[in-house]
Amino acid sequence: MPTPTPPTDSARWPVLLVLGLARLPLPLLYLLSDLLFLVSYHLFRYQRRLVADNLALAFPDRSPHERAKLARQTYRNALQVLFETIAALHLPRRRLLERVTLDNPAEIERHLAAGRSVLAVAAHHGNWEWLQLACAARFEHPVDALYKPVGHPGLDALLARLRSRFGTRLVPVGEAFRTLLKNRGEARIMALVADQGPRPDEDKVWYPFLGRDTAFFAGLEKIARLTDAPLVFAHMQRLSRGRYAVHFETLAGSPREVPEGELMARYVRAVEAQVRVAPQDWLWVYKRWKYERGLYD
Numbered sequence: 001m002p003t004p005t006p007p008t009d010s011a012r013w014p015v016l017l018v019l020g021l022a023r024l025p026l027p028l029l030y031l032l033s034d035l036l037f038l039v040s041y042h043l044f045r046y047q048r049r050l051v052a053d054n055l056a057l058a059f060p061d062r063s064p065h066e067r068a069k070l071a072r073q074t075y076r077n078a079l080q081v082l083f084e085t086i087a088a089l090h091l092p093r094r095r096l097l098e099r100v101t102l103d104n105p106a107e108i109e110r111h112l113a114a115g116r117s118v119l120a121v122a123a124h125h126g127n128w129e130w131l132q133l134a135c136a137a138r139f140e141h142p143v144d145a146l147y148k149p150v151g152h153p154g155l156d157a158l159l160a161r162l163r164s165r166f167g168t169r170l171v172p173v174g175e176a177f178r179t180l181l182k183n184r185g186e187a188r189i190m191a192l193v194a195d196q197g198p199r200p201d202e203d204k205v206w207y208p209f210l211g212r213d214t215a216f217f218a219g220l221e222k223i224a225r226l227t228d229a230p231l232v233f234a235h236m237q238r239l240s241r242g243r244y245a246v247h248f249e250t251l252a253g254s255p256r257e258v259p260e261g262e263l264m265a266r267y268v269r270a271v272e273a274q275v276r277v278a279p280q281d282w283l284w285v286y287k288r289w290k291y292e293r294g295l296y297d
Helices: 009-022 026-043 048-058 064-087 093-099 106-113 128-138 153-163 173-182 219-227 262-277
Strands: 100-102 118-122 143-147 169-172 189-193 204-209 212-217 231-240 243-252
Touching: 009 064, 009 153, 026 064, 048 064, 064 128, 093 100, 093 128, 100 128, 106 118, 106 231, 106 243, 118 128, 118 219, 128 143, 128 153, 128 189, 128 231, 128 243, 143 173, 169 173, 173 219, 189 219, 204 262, 212 219, 212 262, 219 262, 231 262, 243 262
Parallel strands: 100 243, 118 189, 118 231, 143 169, 143 189
Antiparallel strands: 204 212, 231 243
């Protein structure tokens, strides 16, 4: 067996940087996020055109001045989420639960108490990493989080370490159906963030979203119907910097009884309602509308 090639300095430095930053107190990390905002937004103008284009597509009725203000807010919030995620490597359970309040955990617990697993879905809104960690820290039942590995092996391992801090088991998307079938007789929480867009060659479904036909992964509905697990949406609201509230809403108690396509439609409507209330907290630094319907159906 060949000897593994040791990681190069260029591959190691992002991991070392994150590990070093994670040791800093959260107030100092927020100060760094503010400084990075000034440099990256105003000086280097990183992804400003992308954010502006996304907001123009989603909110054509708003004035250029309103959209520019919204762009600054969403950019600043995205950087805060980045540094909050780094801080989560060492954030104590007690402090995390102080910062992420679960308004109605009984909505999840009533399904679990009946011996049923729950498919808990969310969006890239607020701080989705803290959301998953708070659920794992708060609920007694095990949590499985579906994820896609990132391209950098070192950062992928670091994210896995972070996301599994309070016992969450990470399940790669490619292994989702096999894992869910294996554990279908056990009451668990299956966590999934499903508002990102699929590649042109991936299986997809189309729904109206923020005024445009938008492609979504087809997996959410397939998983819900396969397991018949109650579909519960986690609404996450930013209260202030570093403080969030989460409200759970059951979108379907028995997914197999819901007409085909309606489960995903309910999820998309829940995401859109959340984004329209607080658009500055959604992840706009991302090319959500990569292609149009008809070219890649």
